[in-house]
Amino acid sequence: xxxxxxxxxxxxxxxxxxxxxxxxxxxxxxxxxxxxxxxxxxxxxxxxxxxxxxxxxxxxxxxxxxxxxxxxxxxxxxxxxxxxxxxxxxxxxxxxxxxxxxxxxxxxxxxxxxxxxxxxxxxxxxxxxxxxxxxxxxxxxxxxxxxxxxxxxxxxxxxxxxxxxxxxxxxxxxxxxxxxxxxxxxxxxxxxxxxxxxxxxxxxxxxxxxxxxxxxxxxxxxxxxxxxxxxxxxxxxxxxxxxxxxxxxxxxxxxxxxxxxxxxxxxxxxxxxxxxxxxxxxxxxxxxxxxxxxxxxxxxxxxxxxxxxxxxxxxxxxxxxxxxxxxx
Amino acid sequence: xxxxxxxxxxxxxxxxxxxxxxxxxxxxxxxxxxxxxxxxxxxxxxxxxxxxxxxxxxxxxxxxxxxxxxxxxxxxxxxxxxxxxxxxxxxxxxxxxxxxxxxxxxxxxxxxxxxxxxxxxxxxxxxxxxxxxxxxxxxxxxxxxxxxxxxxxxxxxxxxxxxxxxxxxxxxxxxxxxxxxxxxxxxxxxxxxxxxxxxxxxxxxxxxxxxxxxxxxxxxxxxxxxxxxxxxxxxxxxxxxxxxxxxxxxxxxxxxxxxxxxxxxxxxxxxxxxxxxxxxxxxxxxxxxxxxxxxxxxxxxxxxxxxxxxxxxxxxxxxxxxxxxxxx
Numbered sequence: 001x002x003x004x005x006x007x008x009x010x011x012x013x014x015x016x017x018x019x020x021x022x023x024x025x026x027x028x029x030x031x032x033x034x035x036x037x038x039x040x041x042x043x044x045x046x047x048x049x050x051x052x053x054x055x056x057x058x059x060x061x062x063x064x065x066x067x068x069x070x071x072x073x074x075x076x077x078x079x080x081x082x083x084x085x086x087x088x089x090x091x092x093x094x095x096x097x098x099x100x101x102x103x104x105x106x107x108x109x110x111x112x113x114x115x116x117x118x119x120x121x122x123x124x125x126x127x128x129x130x131x132x133x134x135x136x137x138x139x140x141x142x143x144x145x146x147x148x149x150x151x152x153x154x155x156x157x158x159x160x161x162x163x164x165x166x167x168x169x170x171x172x173x174x175x176x177x178x179x180x181x182x183x184x185x186x187x188x189x190x191x192x193x194x195x196x197x198x199x200x201x202x203x204x205x206x207x208x209x210x211x212x213x214x215x216x217x218x219x220x221x222x223x224x225x226x227x228x229x230x231x232x233x234x235x236x237x238x239x240x241x242x243x244x245x246x247x248x249x250x251x252x253x254x255x256x257x258x259x260x261x262x263x264x265x266x267x268x269x270x271x272x273x274x275x276x277x278x279x280x281x282x283x284x285x286x287x288x289x290x291x292x293x294x295x296x297x298x299x300x301x302x303x304x305x306x307x308x309x310x311x312x313x314x315x316x317x318x319x320x321x322x323x324x325x326x327x328x
Numbered sequence: 329x330x331x332x333x334x335x336x337x338x339x340x341x342x343x344x345x346x347x348x349x350x351x352x353x354x355x356x357x358x359x360x361x362x363x364x365x366x367x368x369x370x371x372x373x374x375x376x377x378x379x380x381x382x383x384x385x386x387x388x389x390x391x392x393x394x395x396x397x398x399x400x401x402x403x404x405x406x407x408x409x410x411x412x413x414x415x416x417x418x419x420x421x422x423x424x425x426x427x428x429x430x431x432x433x434x435x436x437x438x439x440x441x442x443x444x445x446x447x448x449x450x451x452x453x454x455x456x457x458x459x460x461x462x463x464x465x466x467x468x469x470x471x472x473x474x475x476x477x478x479x480x481x482x483x484x485x486x487x488x489x490x491x492x493x494x495x496x497x498x499x500x501x502x503x504x505x506x507x508x509x510x511x512x513x514x515x516x517x518x519x520x521x522x523x524x525x526x527x528x529x530x531x532x533x534x535x536x537x538x539x540x541x542x543x544x545x546x547x548x549x550x551x552x553x554x555x556x557x558x559x560x561x562x563x564x565x566x567x568x569x570x571x572x573x574x575x576x577x578x579x580x581x582x583x584x585x586x587x588x589x590x591x592x593x594x595x596x597x598x599x600x601x602x603x604x605x606x607x608x609x610x611x612x613x614x615x616x617x618x619x620x621x622x623x624x625x626x627x628x629x630x631x632x633x634x635x636x637x638x639x640x641x642x643x644x645x646x647x648x649x650x651x652x653x654x655x656x
Binding site: 048065068072073074075076079080082083086087090095096097098099100102107111139221246247250251254276277278280281282283 | 376393396400401402403404407408410411414415418423424425426427428430435439467549574575578579582604605606608609610611
């Protein structure tokens, strides 16, 4: 336990100003000259004064913290999303409590228990775990990104169905005869499944077999490479792949090349996400780009409305676009 | 402002237990049966009870929060580092307050002012801004990763000098005659400059000209592409590049290919960082891998020592290794 020994009046005395002035500096309130602000800051620094933010929060019943609950930040899509959420929240005076669930339901529950216990003013969630009861039982303002949580929580999502259509049509237009799709296990209800629905409906329309390989988002690279090798073993005829994310697309391309296939001559590949970092490291990939920055700012806008008690819409769907590389 | 209407005694009454029992559940203290815990949690959910965490913090003078101040999370190195810091801190009962500075000194100062105001138990910092005075004036436990902050703050860093040597020797051994290095502007004191020092000393040793292109970490992709095009314009003889990070290496490879150069035939490239995501998206890149996960766990271990008042060492240097791809 730490002790708070230096008091507001000590700072006031050291700076040669009144307690009210120190309080104004701390709260950024009222008219203050730059000289006064500087004197007070110097006195605080010399005395190692830590104003009691916690006590102030208790009085205000606000923390100005927003919790982010996502699977991981170590992925180009979520890294860009969390960076943009952080920027937008900062602009509106909030700071971010990071709660990456690592796709572990126990960990997500533990986070939620703590976060719902009054430590944040609101939550933005996009983790993949399902059946977390706490979401239903709370009055805390929550907004979700690309995840259906409960009927009362608004969802910001890309137009996944349009994205699935764009990707599949691109492969069909290039003359692919045997197109395979990768996606999450279908028992995880997620807007992601709209990509699969679009692919499967187009396949049906063109009387082609629809083959979807189910890959867990949080499987290791090694596990995914095993699955993608099986894909080529069982379907040597494959000449087009619509991957549900760019990371999987890049792993599929690696496996294909190891098997002597040339891209796009022998195999065309379309990814999904189009995060800035992936565009930098893998510019040749043709992909469906989600409007990641816009998704983040929309979610923050909705959350602030909820925090301030305003009405919000149920679902916001944002447009995607195809980025043409050389892989399809 | 929100009002707290449901009280501890209401939860106790609804669950049919004593106030002490509810308090024990909230604080995870004392012996409790699973049935009791469940009853209390159900009562809290039904009543939408938010235990007053803030009041408890005020009493304990601890927040169990650790602030992370890094340039951005939208970069493979920092994404993996922050993800691992989050995991390690979670394991020790801390949660993470994210404070990405976007390499903006004003923003870093604003964060620090708030964080030092008693909202966190400690800080782990690795932002690139220099001359932030607050770091010197605080008694808050701080640990730095790959950044010299002040003489009292321990630094966890990779062995950058060994990394620079490994990279340069790799290019020399492959027969490169004209090796160019990219790094930060040299007026930013950073352990990163040890990579440059190693390169320049080896160049001197072999009587070769040392040419270092200075590139800001936070320049846009477009700005970096301009610089790398200038590099090839001014130094058409270049046949080896040691880039100070993998993102720059990938951009240099893009420019080289656009200019009709084949890699590694006409140009060999070695990067730096070797983050997992880069290894997935760009497996062909030869790079110097930093022990990112180990850097994170070492920093958390040091921080916990500092928080609990134990003595810590000044600098911890961790080994790097060369990952052989096909680009050099």
